[in-house]
Amino acid sequence: xxxxxxxxxxxxxxxxxxxxxxxxxxxxxxxxxxxxxxxxxxxxxxxxxxxxxxxxxxxxxxxxxxxxxxxxxxxxxxxxxxxxxxxxxxxxxxxxxxxxxxxxxxxxxxxxxxxxxxxxxxxxxxxxxxxxxxxxxxxxxxxxxxxxxxxxxxxxxxxxxx
Numbered sequence: 035x036x037x038x039x040x041x042x043x044x045x046x047x048x049x050x051x052x053x054x055x056x057x058x059x060x061x062x063x064x065x066x067x068x069x070x071x072x073x074x075x076x077x078x079x080x081x082x083x084x085x086x087x088x089x090x091x092x093x094x095x096x097x098x099x100x101x102x103x104x105x106x107x108x109x110x111x112x113x114x115x116x117x118x119x120x121x122x123x124x125x126x127x128x129x130x131x132x133x134x135x136x137x138x139x140x141x142x143x144x145x146x147x148x149x150x151x152x153x154x155x156x157x158x159x160x161x162x163x164x165x166x167x168x169x170x171x172x173x174x175x176x177x178x179x180x181x182x183x184x185x186x187x188x189x190x191x192x193x194x195x196x
Contacts, residue, residue, distance in 0.1 A: 052077035060131030129158030
């Protein structure tokens with residue numbers, strides 16, 4: 035329970051996620067892991083996603099409960115399709131997978147631009163398309179796209195990221 039400064043009263047948040055399945059991409063560490071852990075604490079069955087089975091399984095073990103691991107590289111259409119086959123229905127999709135690296139504009143080859151776009155944009159687009167119809171049919175669903183302030187305040191050394 036959290037004391038929210040309400041005169042000593044304790045408040046508990048219940049998002050009513052007990053019967054919901056949540057997929058968080060890029061959830062083996064960092065913000066994605068924290069989101070997956072928080073959703074699990076709220077009662078959701080969480081699908082932890084990472085590129086390697088080892089990292090995804092390790093994160094799912096740390097979360098515990100109903101967390102399960104699914105390794106899939108969402109940076110490719112084939113990886114997104116594999117994830118959709120393995121987890122055909124979710125109620126909550128958190129598109130968190132993302133990459134960044136500092137590099138001067140003149141040093142960014144086309145392959146880097148493509149790689150950043152595939153991971154940071156197209157992975158979310160592909161998964162959103164894949165899960166949308168089921169959410170509409172069930173008349174319930176949430177899609178969250180994690181982003182960065184760099185989309186608005188683009189750092190000069192990470193133009194391809196912003």
